[in-house]
Amino acid sequence: MNPSxxxxxxxxxxxxxxxxxxxxxxxxxxxxxxxxxxxxxxVGGDCRLFFYEEAGIAPTMDKTKEYMLAALSMGExxxxxxxxxxxxxxxxxCKPLEHMIKYPEVNDIYAVETDLIDDKGTIGLAGLFIPEQWSMPPYIDKYGNSLVKEALEALDKSREKMKKDLEPGLYQLRISQRPRNIAEAFAHREISIFPQHLVAAQKRRIEEKEYFSELLDISRDAEGKVIVKKSNKLPIREFPITKKTEDKTGVLEVWERPDEKSEWGTYYGSIDPVSEGKTTTSESLCSIYIYKRAIEVTRIDEAGKTQTFIEQxxxxxxxxxxFDDLEQTHKRLEMIIxxxxxxxxxxxxxxxxIQYxxxxxxxxxxxxKDQIMFLKILGPTEMCTKNMGGRM
Known part of the structure; x- marks a missing residue:
């Protein structure tokens, strides 16, 4: 290569x-x-490879990428x-870098499944992130493999010392340059009395208008009783779902667990089913929402007084x-109901x-069908003649 x-x-x-x-x-x-x-x-002319160096200090990188798209493509x-x-x-x-890492598919960035979203081991899709504990000398074996467990233990010890020796703001800045997960890399840097990993998670929930929820796996025990346990998977938030996504099973998101003492008619479900299991021709996903009606609640306060109110x-x-097996999709719906x-x-x-x-x-x-009031309003000519369910 000769410089001109x-x-x-x-x-x-x-x-x-x-x-x-x-x-x-x-x-x-x-x-x-x-x-x-x-x-x-x-920007301008044909381009085969555009490498943006020092992306962590590039506040206009997202604009540059948009301008470069025409040079990196020909038609479709x-x-x-x-x-x-x-x-x-x-x-x-580093806002553009953060957005590209956390939301790769929206930004047309290659997405990889990772458990490095946060310190909880949450599994999700992200841009390629290389944490400090990978290939961290001297915690590498003779074959070149990372000794991740040993590296994390060493990082914990060094951080304990740094936390004692450094001002909170400087400490947070230093660990952001050697992050173990994505949340640490983009955590707030200013002095705060609150744990930064919790602040960052709450900030994201506020920005995405989320309310507190549990992510649960649902199954049956040996006696056939429905049981749940915490899951590290993330719920599906996109539609149509990316074709490259192999695991489309999602996860049960729960804002309030069922009240075992509730009477029949407290909870209602609504299902949009699918007709196939594994398919390459349909983008459809099955969905179910569980709704709790307004109920009267009576509680006794600290003073011993009884309070009655309507919970919305x-x-x-x-x-x-x-699921690839349609029967498993039906079983998931059945267990939730x-x-x-x-x-x-x-x-x-x-x-x-319904047949299942x-x-x-x-x-x-x-x-x-005869219990669904809005079907009576629409009339029989608008709906099919099946006995269960309705068109939604």
């Missing part, structure tokens, strides 16, 4: 042809540009690659996903789940 001018290299070499000097070669070019003052600098065909890499800098400078209605649980003892409406343009519940002798959980 500053930060411009071309694949060529000078040779003598017929007694005259001539530059020969592939003539491909490598160009370096600075984007500090102008996010569009260097992608012809080039956009790569961004770097450590996290000041938080107001609300959504208490939801699941979205599908049974756990809440929810009287459930099923969209009946796909009757397979009848086969299992659990049709008591399904709302008959």
């Amino acid at each position: 001018k500053i930060m411009m290299w071309q694949q060529q070499i000078e040779e003598t042809v017929n007694g005259r000097p001539e530059m020969v070669g592939g003539k491909g070019t490598i160009q370096g540009v600075t984007l500090e003052k102008d996010a569009t600098n260097g 065909i992608t012809t080039g690659i956009f790569i961004a890499a770097g450590s996290v800098g000041e938080l107001d400078q 209605d609300k959504i208490v649980a939801a699941w979205c996903g599908r 049974e756990w809440y003892q929810a009287w459930t409406i099923v969209e009946n343009n796909i009757s397979l789940f 519940m009848i086969r299992e002798n659990k049709q008591k959980y399904l709302v008959p």
Whole structure:
């Protein structure tokens, strides 16, 4: 590669042809540009590889990427690659990097499944993140494999000392440059009396308008009773779901567990079913929402006085996903309904789940068509003639 001018290299070499000097070669070019003052600098023309260095201190990187998309594609065909890499800098400078790492598919960034979302081992999709504990000398075996457990133990010890020796703000800044997970990398840096990993998680929930919820796996024990346990999986938040996503089973999200003392009719379910298991032709996902009606609640306060009030209605649980085996999808729906003892409406343009519940002798959980008031308003000509469920 010969430089023709500053930060411009071309694949060529000078040779003598017929007694005259001539530059020969592939003539491909490598160009370096600075984007500090102008996010569009260097944009234009065909590009096969765009490498954005020091992405952690690049507040306009997202704009540059958008300008580069035309140069990295031809019509609907992608012809080039956009790569961004770097450590996290000041938080107001690394917003684009944070968004690309946390929401890769929205940003057309290659997504990988990882358990490095936070310190809880939450599993989800993210941009490629290399934590401090990987390939951390001297915690590498003779074959080059990372000794992750030993590296994490060493990091814990060094952080205990740093926490005692450094001011809180400086301590937070230092660990952000050697993060063990994505949450640590982008944690708030200023002095705070609150644990930063909890603050960061709460901030994200506020930004995404989420309420406190549990993520649970639901199954049956040896006696057939419905049981739940905490899950590290994340709920499906996108539709249509990315075709590259292999695991579409989702996770049960619960805002309030069922009250075992509640009477029948406290909980209601609504299901949008699917007609297939594993498929490459349909983007459909099965979904169920559990609703709790408004109820009268009586409580005794600290002074011994009885208080009675109406607790408003609300959504208490939801699941979205599908299994490769349609039978497993039906079992998931059945367990959720049974756990809440929810009287459930099923969209009946796909009757397979209704048939499944009848086969299992659990049709008591399904709302008959003649009990659905809005169907009576719409009239029989608007709806199908099936006995269970309705069109939604």
